[in-house]
Amino acid sequence: MMGDNLDLKTEIKHRLLGLSDQQVLDIYRAMVLARKVDERMWLLNRAGKIPFLVSCQGHEAAQVGAAYALNQSNDFLCPYYRDMGMAIVFGMTAKELMLAAFAKAEDPNSGGRQMPCHYGSKQNRILSTSSVVASQVPHAVGIALSGSIMGEAFVVLTSFGDGASSQGEFHEAANFAGIHRLPVIFLCENNKYAISVPYNKQVASESIAARASGYGFPGVVVDGNNPLDVYEAVKEAADRARRGGGPTLIEAVVDRPVPHSSDDDDRTYRTSEEIEEAKKNDPILSFSRYLKEAGLLDERTELDMHERIEHEVDEATEYAERAEDAAPEDALKHVYALAGGESGDRHLIY
Numbered sequence: 001m002m003g004d005n006l007d008l009k010t011e012i013k014h015r016l017l018g019l020s021d022q023q024v025l026d027i028y029r030a031m032v033l034a035r036k037v038d039e040r041m042w043l044l045n046r047a048g049k050i051p052f053l054v055s056c057q058g059h060e061a062a063q064v065g066a067a068y069a070l071n072q073s074n075d076f077l078c079p080y081y082r083d084m085g086m087a088i089v090f091g092m093t094a095k096e097l098m099l100a101a102f103a104k105a106e107d108p109n110s111g112g113r114q115m116p117c118h119y120g121s122k123q124n125r126i127l128s129t130s131s132v133v134a135s136q137v138p139h140a141v142g143i144a145l146s147g148s149i150m151g152e153a154f155v156v157l158t159s160f161g162d163g164a165s166s167q168g169e170f171h172e173a174a175n176f177a178g179i180h181r182l183p184v185i186f187l188c189e190n191n192k193y194a195i196s197v198p199y200n201k202q203v204a205s206e207s208i209a210a211r212a213s214g215y216g217f218p219g220v221v222v223d224g225n226n227p228l229d230v231y232e233a234v235k236e237a238a239d240r241a242r243r244g245g246g247p248t249l250i251e252a253v254v255d256r257p258v259p260h261s262s263d264d265d266d267r268t269y270r271t272s273e274e275i276e277e278a279k280k281n282d283p284i285l286s287f288s289r290y291l292k293e294a295g296l297l298d299e300r301t302e303l304d305m306h307e308r309i310e311h312e313v314d315e316a317t318e319y320a321e322r323a324e325d326a327a328p329e330d331a332l333k334h335v336y337a338l339a340g341g342e343s344g345d346r347h348l349i350y
Contacts (some may be wrong), residue, residue: 006204013228013290013294014228014294017228017231017232018235018236019068019228019231021294021296022226023068024291024294024296025291025296025297026068027064027065027068027227027231027287028287028288028291028297028305029305029309030060030064030068030085030088030089031060031061031064031085031227031283031284031287032284032298032305032306032309033088033094033309033312033313034056034063034064034084034085034088035056035057035060035284035318036212036306036309036310036313037051037084037094037097037098037313038055038057038084039057040098040313040317041053041101041116042055042258042262044101044190044317045262046262048303049102049321050101050102050103050116051103051115051116051260052115052116052117052261052263053101053116053117053261053262054081054082054116054117054152054260054261054262055082055085055256055258055259055262056084056085056259057251057256057257057258058191058225058254058255058256058257058258058278058281058282058283059082059083059085059189059191059224059254059256060085060227060284061224061225061226061227061230061254061283061286061287062085062187062224062225062227062230062252062254062283063082063083063084063085063089063159063189063272064085064086064088064089064227064329065088065226065227065228065229065230065231065234066086066157066159066185066187066230066231066234067086067089067090067157067251068083068089068227068231069230069231069232069233069234069235069238070155070157070234070238071154071155071238072089072090072091072124072125072251073125073137073155073334074125074154074240075125075154075155075156075157076125076127076140076143076154076155076157077090077119077124077125077127077156077157077158077159078126078127078136078137078139078140078143078155078156078157078159079119079126079128079136079158079159079160080129080136080159080160080161080164081115081117081118081129081131082161082189083119083159084097084116084117084119084121086159087119087121087124087126088208090106090121090124090125090126091121091123091124092119092121092124092126093316094312094313094315094316095315095316095319095320096108096109098313098316098317098319098320098321099112099319099320099323100107100112100114100117100118100119101116101117101320101322102320103116103244103325103326104320104322104325104326105322105323105324105325106321107325107326108121108123109128110128110331111326111330112326113326113330113331113333114128114129114328115131117129117143118130118131122212122229127139127140127143127277128261133160133161133163133164133167133169134160134164134165134167134168134169134170135169136158136159136160137160137164137167137169137170137173137174137186138169138172138176139158140156140157140158140173140184141158141173141182141184141233142262143156144156144177144182144183144184144236145176145180145182146181147183148180148183152346153242154183155183155184155185155238155241155242156183156184156185157184157185157187157234157238158173158184158185158186158187159187159188159189160186160187160188160189161188161189161190161191161194162188162189162190162191162192162193162194162199162202162203162208163193163194163195163197163202164188164194165188165203165208165211166194166202166203170186171211171228173186174186174211174212174215174247174249175215177215177246177247178215178216178217178247179216181200181217181245181246181247182241182246182247183239183241183242183247184241184247185234185237185238185247185248185250186212186247186248186249186250187234187250187252188208188209188249188250188251188252189218189224189252189254190208190251190252190253190254191254191255191256192225192253192255192256193226193260193266195254195260195264195267196260196264196266196268198269201324206221207221207251208249208251209221209250209251211248212247212248212249215247215249216246217246217247217248217249218237218240218248218249219248219249219250219251220233220248220249220251221248221251222250222251222252222255223252223253224252224253224256224283225253225255225281225282225283225286226283226286226287227287230250230252233252234250236248242309250266254283255277255278255279255281256278257275257278257279257282263304287305
């Protein structure tokens with residue numbers, strides 16, 4: 001039976017973190033599902049069937065490892081547009097992701113009114129994502145403050161890219177959270193590019209995590225290509241927050257093997273050699289090797305898993321493509337309201 005001959009080194013890597021053999025297989029499955037949905041969306045975009053995509057490729061380990069370290073039935077996510085892996089762990093299905101990509105009426109994020117990759121689910125405790133870079137960060141701090149006021153023991157994780165860490169919203173939120181010792185985890189998925197601007201032209205400090213010291217809480221750097229390293233850092237930060245220890249800034253260093261979005265051409269600012277090097281650090285491949293070395297996965301089992309996931313993505317795509325479009329009259333729903341003045345005239349307010 002696979003898993004019977006795990007050595008001490010393997011046990012240290014996941015069992016001693018409190019993760020079972022099945023849980024690490026589940027982590028791998030969530031990473032693969034995110035990748036295969038993402039790859040399908042690229043094809044749909046290039047075929048002119050969906051309008052836009054911000055890829056999660058290269059970020060899956062950081063996202064899934066982080067989300068697994070939280071309590072999905074009690075904690076909150078305030079993600080950014082790249083966080084498909086997090087959304088999957090917190091309960092979003094391939095069908096729901098595809099409904100959002102096609103802007104269908106059944107889209108649980110917004111009924112087809114938000115851009116693709118804007119996750120939001122009250123049921124799954126995911127705050128609706130905004131297109132404004134870093135705006136989710138103060139929102140997360142606000143949720144954490146409300147929980148502290150009401151005496152509710154939940155943790156809020158907000159994620160963002162390295163470019164967002166240079167926005168005022170991040171610094172204001174970090175300062176407030178540090179002062180009030182709020183149960184917030186700031187997770188920066190550092191792929192070394194703020195769209196096309198490289199890290200050394202946007203950040204003066206040695207690391208983004210180093211900024212935490214200015215706000216009075218810990219900052220740590222982890223290998224974002226290893227889901228277990230990210231899990232460990234987020235679990236420690238979450239436990240600390242629940243004890244009243246306040247926030248933590250975690251910088252997960254990842255690689256972005258694809259353009260910033262489907263509207264970007266990264267060949268204008270990256271060399272082909274750099275892109276190929278990023279592809280070599282694929283977290284799907286490295287975690288697959290880890291599971292095989294641990295005796296938890298073999299070629300046949302992996303192939304079966306991939307085939308089942310591909311079938312799941314096929315069904316989700318077909319369902320979403322046939323689903324009803326969002327009604328045009330719903331475009332302004334929950335955005336604009338009619339109001340009447342003293343004269344009886346009615347006008348739009350928002």
